[in-house]
């Protein structure tokens with residue numbers, strides 16, 4: 419438990435002078451008692467990647483700590499969208515028109531507009547989710563014009579076995595082209611590089627909470 423707070427504070431220190439960088443503490447697989455010490459440090463931004471797990475873990479905690487922002491990082495099935503608003507304040511994994519349309523419908527129904535990142539398949543990997551680079555501009559326009567989504571930026575997970583730097587650079591470029599302010603990139607192993615290339619949301623799990631089993 420002490421270690422978790424220590425790990426957390428070390429990363430916070432590293433980014434104290436980087437005012438644009440926000441830390442999302444990724445809590446997937448960890449029980450709430452493992453996370454509470456970080457909540458008690460005053461941290462507000464937490465990430466999960468499964469809807470069911472998040473609902474069970476965060477619904478009541480969020481009522482106790484209304485300042486908490488919950489970030490959905492993992493694949494979102496369209497039939498789950500109705501469960502995630504207003505629990506999740508941010509969605510980092512918008513990856514299809516069908517999903518955009520569903521979120522659009524639900525944000526009206528729930529009168530709650532989540533902040534959204536478009537996930538980009540930056541390494542053009544067939545096994546990974548995300549919008550292809552060629553379709554990105556058109557997809558972005560439809561999200562804003564047709565679906566009235568609050569798109570705040572782009573998100574990506576570079577290929578895990580390659581140098582992430584060229585992908586981070588590319589993300590910066592795409593983001594500039596669309597005039598988007600936020601970039602969600604960088605995890606435990608590569609957040610320093612991601613920050614150098616302009617990341618504004620780093621998503622860190624194991625470096626704070628330990629390895630997942």
Ligand SMILES: *Cc1c(COP(=O)(O)O)cnc(C)c1O
Nearest residue numbers: 444467491605606621622623624
């Ligand atoms: C699990 C996960 C993270 C955190 O990964 P670590 O390597 O533990 O820091 C970040 N982003 C996404 C999308 C994840 O699924």
